[in-house]
Amino acid sequence: MRLGPERRFIMHTGSAVPGTILEEGTMETLYMIKCAVCNAHCCRHVAIHIDTPTTKAEHDTIRWYLLHENVYISIDHDNNWILEFKTPCREITSDFKCGDYRNRPAICRDYPSSEEYCEGETTDVAYTHLFKSVEDFEEYLEEKKRV
Secondary structure (H helix, E strand, O other): OEOOHHHOEEEEOOEEEEOOOOOOOOHHHHHHHHHHOOOOHHHOOEEEEEOOOOOHHHHHHHHHHHOOOOEEEEEEOOOOEEEEEOOOOOOEOOOOOEOOHHHOOHHHHOOOOOOEOOHHHOOOOOEEEEEOOHHHHHHHHHHHHHO
16 A cells, blocks of 8 residues: 555554654665564565456456456555455465565565555555455445446
8 A cells, every 4th residue: 555655654573663764774674574573464465456447348357357266356545456366475484484585576675665564564454445256346336336
């Protein structure tokens, strides 16, 4: 989830410390500490932004996604549509650490950005809508018709 400047924070040993500024070069250590207390939430799914569906054919594609096991669609607070696959990274160890930390992909190294927070360390919901089934999506479409 993207945050405005007033809600940006840095996690420190598992708790939010608003306004904390760390010296350059300490972020790697901070994330190693932070990730050590996490259950690898960000490593147990793949999330991809998709275009907002506007046509019947695009709605049908959303329905097709949702017919698959462990596939969800969400709409985040910035109105982005996200296709999510609930599937763990092959490198997660039994104690929720990266088995190849030094060689992890850039997307792992760069998460979270300065405009994001780790989704595993907050109670904030990252989406305004979550569709886990075709029925969830169809209810959403029906509600939109009524508005």
